[in-house]
Amino acid sequence: MSRRTLVLLSAILVVSISSAACGGNASQTASGGDSTAGPTSPTTIILGAYTTPREAYGQLIPIFQQQWRTQTGQDVIFEESYLGSGAQSRAIVEGFEADVTALSLEADVTRIQQAGLITHDWQDNPTNGMVSDSIVAFAVRKGNPKGIDDWADLAKPGVQILTPNPKTSGGAMWNVLALYGAALRGYVEGVPANDEAAALDFLKAVLKNVTVMDKGARESITNFEKGVGDVAITYENEVLVAQMQGEDYDLIIPRSTILIENPIAVIDAHVDKHGSRAAAEAFVQFLLSRPAQEIFARHGLRSVDPAVAQATADQYPPVEDLFTIAYFGGWHAATPAIFGDDGVFTRALVDVQSK
Amino acid sequence: MTLQPGRLGKTPRERWPRPVDWRRRWLRRALVTVVLLYVGILIVAPIAGLVAGALAQGLGPVLATFRDPQVQKAFGLTLRISLLVVAIQAVFGTAVAWMLVRDDFRGKKFINGLIDLPFAVSPVVVGYMLLLLFGRQGLFAPVLQTLDMRVAFAVPGMALATLFVTLPFMIRELVPILQAFGVQQEQAAATLGASGWTTFRRITLPALRWGFIYGVTLTLARALGEFGAVLVIGGGIQGRTETATLYIYRALDERQYVAAYSAALALGLFSLLLVLGTELLRRREESRQ
Structure with a gap:
């Protein structure tokens, strides 16, 4: 009896260790594959966002994925994280390697910039770095x-x-x-x-x-x-x-x-490390495009595009x-x-x- | 097997003494009512609420929840981390418990006190402590960078956090059993010429069996349910560092209430089955003896 229980226990141990180890190996080879990938293998964009616009991104991301595939033939995988804006900003400073960050307020992006992770002038565009x-x-x-x-x-x-x-x-x-x-x-x-x-x-x-x-x-x-x-x-x-x-x-x-x-910015240190700059910059450009701005407007956000803002003025007194x-x-x-x-x-x- | 230690170690069921007067009988009924109400409000009612919430729109949406690849990934990650943590705690927990009881060394009392620390520290704080070590600006950041290893916002950090919060369970189950078991049987084995390893394998380990099983059960249950520490150190990245509990939290934020309740129910049922299964195993063994 006792021997049987022991055998059972050790079997559980072996199975659990090996399954955990296998899982680890599998994910390692997967990420290793990413970094040595050619241009046609999938790229990944990690999005670190604040909690509110998730429904809009849920609709926007598939559209961008399709656009990017038709333009470049490449699949782009998204990994999303939604936390309070301040918490998300601090997580990125502490080492969460988001490629694109969409936060509630400028100061939270400035924190990431001051940590040396954003090196370009992210506010140098027609919307002053804002997306909604x-x-x-x-x-x-x-x-x-x-x-x-x-x-x-x-x-x-x-x-x-x-x-x-x-x-x-x-x-x-x-x-x-x-x-x-x-x-x-x-x-x-x-x-x-x-x-x-x-x-x-x-x-x-x-x-x-x-x-x-x-x-x-x-x-x-x-x-x-x-x-x-x-x-x-x-x-x-x-x-x-x-x-x-x-x-x-x-x-x-x-x-x-x-x-x-609400600002949006590509995080230079991370896109360069991941080799995802082209896709990440295209994603931000897409979000500022008129079709994307219309989708934001359908999800309750006032548009930063004056034309879209005017067209949706009746919804936003x-x-x-x-x-x-x-x-x-x-x-x-x-x-x-x-x-x-x-x-x-x-x-x-x-x-x-x-x- | 002569000894049956363990947290549910039982004396033969005692019968309530024959009622002496009506007052005692009423007191007893009142006490039973209080106990039933207490357990009912604290445990049964929330579970019933969860079942009702999950089944609010029938069984279809519940099943759809578990076909969602993100849900499967989240549960898979929870299971992977939990099994890894249980395996590590099983080995090191046993070793630490054995050292604490059988050995004497400087700083033993200090170690003994430290082991209970995870009971006292909030898991969110545990997450931040690990960030201070393994974060980008953390103490170990230069080492991790040269090795190109990721701990924070990755699975290893989450496993570390879960290891921290589950540290006491195995040890606290095993220490009292080792103390009660004493050294006589081990010494007897030694005088009969058994090696240290044989003694441990044939004498000590079988005696520890039930403490070991309960330790594994509690460690596993705690690991499955961890939230705060894995949220802070993992960042809750969907499809990558999102565990089952983090998925539940997100689904609530996304107003996908049926999905959240279904996932919560599955997690809860798993833990319940685990505990019940252990108890059943024990009953069977007891009745056999």
Whole structure:
């Protein structure tokens, strides 16, 4: 009996070790094959993206794969990873070898650039390095039972708010900038324009109502869909995509909000190492083309192509007071001033949490 | 086999003493109700919810989930990492447990304490610790670069992370058994002329059998379910470093709820069968003796 059990155990051990080893070998030979490949064998593009545009990429990637095959006769395989923008940016800096990165905000690409992985001027193109736009908006329950129409309503007692964590999520940073900017610009009742102290108090009042801070924008909105909270501050495109997928809640656009500009960049160090530069650059070019921009627009994103933006204007209502990151002096100024250790948001959060 | 140690080591089932008065009977009923409610709310209800969620649109979408090559890859990767980790822990766990009980060396207490560390550290932190070592700016980065080896954002890093979080299980199963078993039988074997290896193979190992099996079961179950550490060190690259748990997380993000629930159910059922199978094996052996 005991001998039989021993035989059984050792058999399990042998099988598991060999299967694990075989698996390892198989993947090694596969990757070895890639690097020594000729031009007609498949190439791979690793896409490191933020969480929100995944449905758009799900439709765009197959179209590009077909285009590339007809143009070059080569198959291109995609490996995709979707994390919160900040988390994705840090993963790439730590060694995740993405060929193309599509993030929520410029500062997250700048981090990769400063790590020495992007060596070209990625903003030197007609869209200034951006691939899509959006705005910060609210998702509220069907029929807006809590009457949340603008920023000021978020500070009302008893309103439960979802917004992601700015430490990991780019969308969360846009949310804070939109809220604080709207207050500074005089679009919040009771907060005089350009009154930093009053704007800070308003930020604190809203943060007090925040019940959940998720890792990424997508997680935040799906938690809202599961019944948490009264309002989710989020990308306009998150709400539009959810509505396309049959989720039943309302989109509210505040009078004043920030224009979200999402960058895309080829990562030089990785495409050169993988030999995937040609395909990766063609992919980015494709994403900026008119057909691709139309697909982005169908997935709730505002187009960076003026012609497409004009053609889809009826789906994307204008905002009374639309400002950009330039209002805060660009990301290099906004990041420390708002999110740094002594930044406005950091101080407000510490203050709210200590109470 | 004279000794039957193990976590479910049993004394003959004790019968509740004859009820002395009605109060005791009520107390007992109340306690049983509390236990049933506790287990029901904590374990049965979530599993039932998962089953309901997976079958919300019938069996078709559930089966379609497992035909998806990305799902198959994710489960395949989970299985590969888990089996590798179990194999390593089986060998080294046994060795470490044996050293801790049978040997005396400087720093033994320190090692003994360190082994429980993975219980205390959050898996996400484990992932970041490994990134600090194996990341692009990590301590070992120059070595890895010259060898052209990839650990972070690749399978070896994920296996390392899983090894870390599963370290205590094997050892903590084996140490008490080795202590209870004592050295007399081993010494007896030695006086009869058995070599060290023969003694280990014929005396020690059979005594360890059940601890070994439970250790393997727990290690495997833990490895299958690991999430935070493999997410941080692996990056969740679809089709490459996406394990079953990471696939479930992604499917939820993509609002593919049936796929997420189906995959979660499959993973849960596998672990359940594993534990039940071990228990069944043990019952059979007990009844045979």
